[in-house]
Amino acid sequence: MAMKENLRTLLGAGWLGWQMEANWTDPFLFLVYSVAKPVSGALILVFMYIVILGGVAAQSTAFAYIFLGNAFFIYVGQVLFGVTWVIHEDREHFQTLKLIYISPISFYYYIIGRAGSKILIATIAVVVTLLFGVFALGIPVDAFTMDWGLLILCLTVGMACLVSIGIALAGITFLTAKHSGGINEGIAGLFYVFCGVVFPITQLPAWGQSLGYAIPVTYWLEAMRKALLPAQQLQGTGLQGIENIWLVALLAVSALFFYFLSILIFRLGDYLARRAGKIDMTTAY
Amino acid sequence: MKEYLLLNLRALKGRAYPRVVGGTRELSWIFFDTVLPLLTVAAYVFVYKYLGTFEGPQQEYIAQFIGYVILGGAMTAYWMNVLWSMAAQFYWEKEIGNLQLYMIAPMSRMAVLGGMALGGMFYTSVRAISTIVIGVLIFGVTFSLGPPIYLVLVFILTLIALYGMGMLFASLYMIYGREAWHMSSLLTEPIYLVSGFYFPVRYLGSIVALSASIIPITLGLDALRQLMFTETAGIHGFLPVEVELVALAVLSVLFLFLARHSLRFMENLGRKTGRLTMRWQ
Amino acid sequence: MNYAVETKDLTRIFRVKKRRRRRSGSKGAEQDVTALKDVNLRIEEGELFGLLGPNGAGKTTLIKILCTLLLPTSGKAYVAGNDVEKDPYPIRRIINMVSGGETSGYGLLTTRENLWMFSQFYGIPSKEAKKRIDEMLEAFGIWDKRNAKVRTLSTGERQKANVIRGFMTDPSIIFLDEPTLGLDVNASRIIRKFISDWVRETSGRTVLLTTHYMMEADELCDRLAIIDEGGIVACDTPRNLKRTVSKASSLMFEVDYLRDPDKLKGIEGIQNFTYKHNGQMNRTLLTFIVQDESAVADIVSRIVDQGAKIHSLEKREPTLEDVFVSLVGKGLA
Ligand SMILES: Nc1ncnc2c1ncn2[C@@H]1O[C@H](COP(=O)(O)OP(=O)(O)OP(=O)(O)O)[C@@H](O)[C@H]1O
Ligand SMILES: [Mg+2]
Numbered sequence: 001m002a003m004k005e006n007l008r009t010l011l012g013a014g015w016l017g018w019q020m021e022a023n024w025t026d027p028f029l030f031l032v033y034s035v036a037k038p039v040s041g042a043l044i045l046v047f048m049y050i051v052i053l054g055g056v057a058a059q060s061t062a063f064a065y066i067f068l069g070n071a072f073f074i075y076v077g078q079v080l081f082g083v084t085w086v087i088h089e090d091r092e093h094f095q096t097l098k099l100i101y102i103s104p105i106s107f108y109y110y111i112i113g114r115a116g117s118k119i120l121i122a123t124i125a126v127v128v129t130l131l132f133g134v135f136a137l138g139i140p141v142d143a144f145t146m147d148w149g150l151l152i153l154c155l156t157v158g159m160a161c162l163v164s165i166g167i168a169l170a171g172i173t174f175l176t177a178k179h180s181g182g183i184n185e186g187i188a189g190l191f192y193v194f195c196g197v198v199f200p201i202t203q204l205p206a207w208g209q210s211l212g213y214a215i216p217v218t219y220w221l222e223a224m225r226k227a228l229l230p231a232q233q234l235q236g237t238g239l240q241g242i243e244n245i246w247l248v249a250l251l252a253v254s255a256l257f258f259y260f261l262s263i264l265i266f267r268l269g270d271y272l273a274r275r276a277g278k279i280d281m282t283t284a285y
Numbered sequence: 286m287k288e289y290l291l292l293n294l295r296a297l298k299g300r301a302y303p304r305v306v307g308g309t310r311e312l313s314w315i316f317f318d319t320v321l322p323l324l325t326v327a328a329y330v331f332v333y334k335y336l337g338t339f340e341g342p343q344q345e346y347i348a349q350f351i352g353y354v355i356l357g358g359a360m361t362a363y364w365m366n367v368l369w370s371m372a373a374q375f376y377w378e379k380e381i382g383n384l385q386l387y388m389i390a391p392m393s394r395m396a397v398l399g400g401m402a403l404g405g406m407f408y409t410s411v412r413a414i415s416t417i418v419i420g421v422l423i424f425g426v427t428f429s430l431g432p433p434i435y436l437v438l439v440f441i442l443t444l445i446a447l448y449g450m451g452m453l454f455a456s457l458y459m460i461y462g463r464e465a466w467h468m469s470s471l472l473t474e475p476i477y478l479v480s481g482f483y484f485p486v487r488y489l490g491s492i493v494a495l496s497a498s499i500i501p502i503t504l505g506l507d508a509l510r511q512l513m514f515t516e517t518a519g520i521h522g523f524l525p526v527e528v529e530l531v532a533l534a535v536l537s538v539l540f541l542f543l544a545r546h547s548l549r550f551m552e553n554l555g556r557k558t559g560r561l562t563m564r565w566q
Numbered sequence: 567m568n569y570a571v572e573t574k575d576l577t578r579i580f581r582v583k584k585r586r587r588r589r590s591g592s593k594g595a596e597q598d599v600t601a602l603k604d605v606n607l608r609i610e611e612g613e614l615f616g617l618l619g620p621n622g623a624g625k626t627t628l629i630k631i632l633c634t635l636l637l638p639t640s641g642k643a644y645v646a647g648n649d650v651e652k653d654p655y656p657i658r659r660i661i662n663m664v665s666g667g668e669t670s671g672y673g674l675l676t677t678r679e680n681l682w683m684f685s686q687f688y689g690i691p692s693k694e695a696k697k698r699i700d701e702m703l704e705a706f707g708i709w710d711k712r713n714a715k716v717r718t719l720s721t722g723e724r725q726k727a728n729v730i731r732g733f734m735t736d737p738s739i740i741f742l743d744e745p746t747l748g749l750d751v752n753a754s755r756i757i758r759k760f761i762s763d764w765v766r767e768t769s770g771r772t773v774l775l776t777t778h779y780m781m782e783a784d785e786l787c788d789r790l791a792i793i794d795e796g797g798i799v800a801c802d803t804p805r806n807l808k809r810t811v812s813k814a815s816s817l818m819f820e821v822d823y824l825r826d827p828d829k830l831k832g833i834e835g836i837q838n839f840t841y842k843h844n845g846q847m848n849r850t851l852l853t854f855i856v857q858d859e860s861a862v863a864d865i866v867s868r869i870v871d872q873g874a875k876i877h878s879l880e881k882r883e884p885t886l887e888d889v890f891v892s893l894v895g896k897g898l899a
Binding site: 288292295296298306382383388390391392397553556557558559562 | 635663682683690
């Protein structure tokens with residue numbers, strides 16, 4: 001019974017999220033969010049690369065490593081940002097947070113539902129960026145040699161993991177004001193530095209490498225690269241020895257861990273927010 | 286006349302005040318606004334370090350590139366502030382009901398925006414300076430500074446032109462609410478790219494670099510880099526610093542002038558259509 | 567001499583674009599809402615003028631136009647002789663506006679800081695501003711909230727702060743759009759008293775007030791306009807307005823049993839007279855409809871002449887609500 005209700009909340013929120021994002025059919029907004037922003041972000045790295053090494057053909061394995069890591073990282077930013085943004089937006093702009101909050105639906109499922117639509121939209125940006133990399137920059141991703149099984153499996157588990165982390169952050173967001181942007185920007189930034197996104201974690205000092213090995217995103221990105229370019233693996237990344245099966249297992253275990261952690265933090269954040277009366281606050285200056 | 290000036294100075298001070306205390310009142314802000322932006326900067330620094338392990342035409346200048354990234358990262362703080370807390374601010378103000386109270390008051394609208402700009406510059410400078418200081422401490426950048434008077438001039442003119450541009454945007458956002466939000470969003474990564482926040486802008490080619498120069502940060506950042514890393518200024522700089530200085534001065538005047546007129550125009554348009562006070566659009 | 571507010575055939579039409587229906591693809595049709603239609607109004611300097619009208623009548627629209635926030639579609643509006651369209655700045659120097667339920671300022675600042683900030687937009691020297699603010703905080707009974715962040719204030723406290731924000735700049739004309747919306751009896755009384763004292767304290771101060779509380783309008787306003795569907799349907803003093811419904815008021819006396827009540831007939835100024843005996847209580851109930859109250863003295867002396875005692879006198883006048891209902895056809899709150 002409760003399950004059915006939660007499912008309904010989830011689907012309803014997914015629908016609501018999609019309605020809110022439905023202006024995606026607007027060509028201008030599609031260009032902004034699914035093309036201009038992600039491709040420019042990738043091009044910054046491409047130009048850094050070209051400036052230092054003279055062209056993208058030089059050290060092409062390293063180039064593919066950087067480009068793919070950056071492309072899939074869009075998911076991390078979008079999902080973390082998306083989940084916390086739901087809270088921020090509902091609270092400050094629409095001022096409906098309190099309305100949803102006092103309605104009897106499970107807020108937890110509401111957020112997951114809203115996150116679903118964000119994942120869909122992030123997927124468009126990732127695909128556009130990848131297509132740009134393949135066709136404009138010659139990254140040798142090939143639909144026939146790709147490891148589709150690994151791709152789909154890791155994508156699913158990876159998303160579950162990211163949403164869990166996002167919800168943990170949402171719990172913290174309950175307590176903060178202007179910084180809801182800051183928190184996910186910060187966590188995403190941490191992941192960007194420590195998870196071997198645009199450079200191998202072997203570049204980091206020893207403590208930074210240890211941190212990198214502790215975050216599931218590191219393995220997730222490695223798995224995505226392996227799925228897309230099974231034949232072309234960069235040496236000296238600190239992860240090249242790990243078998244695919246272990247990558248998946250590590251991901252699954254950490255996803256489960258973050259799932260329970262997120263429930264804990266979310267409940268705590270929710271409780272503290274109510275105690276501090278921050279459910280319906282607004283804060284501009 | 287004197288009275289009008291005094292009124293506007295007071296209005297400026299009044300509007301700058303919440304910005305300044307807003308920053309000091311919630312101290313968690315310092316953590317979020319100084320440590321977090323450093324992360325992106327750090328990632329790019331490591332990218333340069335990594336690329337430096339390969340043989341390449343710029344291999345010997347990796348240290349300078351790291352410095353460029355840190356400087357660029359510091360300037361992103363101002364750009365974000367202009368986009369979200371200047372340009373989009375009138376939209377938030379409308380939503381929370383302050384805009385109409387500003388509009389019925391007798392001060393010049395430029396004074397309100399000026400106050401917002403000054404307050405914004407103040408707290409953004411904390412973020413920018415700390416990015417530079419921490420970046421220098423962690424990554425060990427060494428500067429070779431040019432004439433300080435130039436440095437100061439470039440910095441001030443960049444900020445004036447930049448916030449002038451912010452005021453111009455603000456007038457647009459006053460009327461065009463939510464659409465403006467998407468504009469700010471659009472002007473993030475693409476501008477980081479074309480204004481050369483993370484690599485010298487000359488490598489984009491002169492046509493792109495010149496077009497991007499309409500954004501004051503492009504030339505300002507290039508000039509700052511040339512003045513802080515004089516040894517490589519000749520290799521990585523886009524235009525001579527003097528030229529960039531003049532261009533920044535021109536941009537300052539241009540944007541302030543445009544902002545003033547656009548504000549008037551948009552205010553009238555808003556009064557005509559009723560969008561000045563309409564919320565939740 | 568200029569009127570504080572004067573409008574000539576003031577009309578405001580809103581062009582509303584209908585939302586494009588999803589998928590239907592057809593461009594939304596434009597639809598016009600006439601919020602004000604040929605409004606002619608003159609408010610004298612020193613008046614406390616009220617605007618009454620049902621929801622959506624155009625009250626707020628009128629105030630926005632006078633506050634230079636909105637332009638007329640046609641017609642003219644003058645505030646202290648300045649055209650709202652052409653000379654907004656001289657107007658802005660001498661006006662202020664408070665609306666009920668508004669939020670203003672920044673949640674992060676304290677009450678006092680927020681008020682100070684707004685005072686700076688009117689160029690009031692800081693010292694002077696702080697003095698005025700402190701005095702008014704005290705007068706409104708929120709002195710203890712002076713250092714509280716505004717986002718922690720209750721609705722009523724916030725509204726008091728808004729009223730202070732409006733009055734602290736010492737405007738010559740103030741526009742109050744439902745200033746007591748959502749306030750408790752005590753708070754509204756404080757605000758009402760402040761408003762009427764303020765107007766009378768110094769000559770030349772003018773208030774334009776909208777409200778949905780009939781009692782408030784009756785008690786406060788020198789003159790009232792009743793506005794409906796964008797047009798003024800009546801404009802006069804509350805007293806005169808009430809007379810239009812029924813020119814007379816009714817007086818009810820409860821007196822000792824009168825043997826000959828018919829003797830009371832024929833007093834000058836009496837429109838109608840009825841009586842009823844209450845044998846059980848040994849009383850008589852007399853009801854007079856009088857043209858004006860000067861008749862009261864006569865009535866009383868005739869009753870006393872008959873040797874009867876007056877136990878109670880009740881006068882029932884038509885209320886503003888009666889006026890409102892008769893003009894607008896529907897009651898308010
Ligand atoms: N910006 C706008 N765009 C379109 N229509 C508007 C706008 N502002 C007001 N209206 C319409 O104009 C009419 C008058 O509105 P107004 O706010 O002046 O009413 P009011 O008398 O203040 O009502 P209330 O007592 O509910 O405050 C209403 O029908 C309203 O829907
Ligand atoms: Mg109204």
